[in-house]
Amino acid sequence: MHTLWGTATPPSPLTPAEARVIAAAVPSRRREFTAGRACARVVLEELGHHDWSLLPGPRREPLWPDGVVGSISHCPGLAVAVAARSADALAIGIDVETDAPLPANVVGSVMDAGEAQAIEQLAAQDPPTPWERLLFSAKESVYKAWYPLRHEWLGFEDVGIELSPDGTFLARIRRADTAPLPRVLSGRWARGNGVVVTALVLPGR
Numbered sequence: 790m791h792t793l794w795g796t797a798t799p800p801s802p803l804t805p806a807e808a809r810v811i812a813a814a815v816p817s818r819r820r821e822f823t824a825g826r827a828c829a830r831v832v833l834e835e836l837g838h839h840d841w842s843l844l845p846g847p848r849r850e851p852l853w854p855d856g857v858v859g860s861i862s863h864c865p866g867l868a869v870a871v872a873a874r875s876a877d878a879l880a881i882g883i884d885v886e887t888d889a890p891l892p893a894n895v896v897g898s899v900m901d902a903g904e905a906q907a908i909e910q911l912a913a914q915d916p917p918t919p920w921e922r923l924l925f926s927a928k929e930s931v932y933k934a935w936y937p938l939r940h941e942w943l944g945f946e947d948v949g950i951e952l953s954p955d956g957t958f959l960a961r962i963r964r965a966d967t968a969p970l971p972r973v974l975s976g977r978w979a980r981g982n983g984v985v986v987t988a989l990v991l992p993g994r
Contacts, residue, residue, distance in 0.1 A: 806842035824868035825851075825861040832859070832872040850936055860933045860988075867984055879969065879991040882934035882976075884926045888985050891921040899925050899945050907951065915954060919985060923958075923978050924950050926987040930976060931960045934989060938969055952978065958987065 803811070803823055811822045829843050829851065838854045846852050853859045859872030860883040871883050891899065899921070900908065908920045927950045935943045949961040960974040976989030 804840065804842040806844060810844055821863045821868070825863050825870060828868050828870035829859065829861055829872065832870050833857070836872060836874060848936060850933075853937075858937065860930075862929075862933075862986075864984060869986070871988070873990070873993075875993060877993045879993050880934035880938055881988075881990050882930035882932070883986065883988040884929035884933065885984055885986045886922055886926045888919060888980060888983050889922065890919050891925055895925070896921055899928065901946065901949070904950060911952060911954065918980060920952060923952055923980075923985055923987065926985055927952065927958050927960060927976060927978065930987045930989055931962070931974060934974070934991065935962075935970060960989070 802808075803826055807822075807826055811819050814822065826843055830841070833839075833841050833843070833854070836857060838857065841854055843851050843853065851859065851861055853872065856875050857872055858875050858878050858881050859870065860881045861868070861870045862883050862885045863869070864885050864887050867885060869883060869885050871881055873881060896905075904924060908924060911918070911920045928945055928948045931948050931950075932943050943962070943964075947963050949963060951959040951961075953959075956977055956979060958976050958978055960976060962970065962972050962974070970991065974989055974991065976987055978985065978987045980986075
């Protein structure tokens with residue numbers, strides 16, 4: 790598996806096809822898109838895919854080459870891309886967020902009562918860690934692993950997250966049918982340099 794972290798001002802330009810799909814976007818969106826694609830280009834080259842145009846799909850998901858799975862994320866000032874051969878990984882999800890409390894008007898839509906109670910207990914043990922933000926990020930990582938395989942929406946209410954202080958989390962998908970993903974997924978989280986990141990990898994078959 791290959792991962793690259795980069796700044797929001799990447800050195801490599803977009804391919805012509807990538808530039809066309811983002812041409813009408815606002816400058817901040819173009820910067821984010823370009824940073825993510827610059828990181829993705831490096832990891833794709835390491836996997837043997839040169840000059841690949843990583844175009845967005847119906848829900849803006851990156852359309853990776855055949856035989857490759859991957860994920861891209863960005864927040865102000867930082868972008869990250871991770872990719873692997875599909876023989877080695879069934880799915881990958883990664884999300885990076887600013888290390889800051891989740892806005893109050895978002896909290897209620899992200900977690901249920903049980904998750905809120907668990908977050909309250911974690912916050913009592915470790916107040917500086919933005920637990921609500923980490924929970925949000927973990928659900929984003931699950932969605933990024935889910936969508937390329939299922940091509941259907943997965944809401945915040947469809948995923949239950951259990952965060953642990955040791956830098957791990959469990960995700961339970963609350964759907965009757967989760968194939969080819971297992972119902973329970975495990976991931977990791979980290980915090981530092983002003984950001985939090987969550988990620989999960991499902992090994993290939």
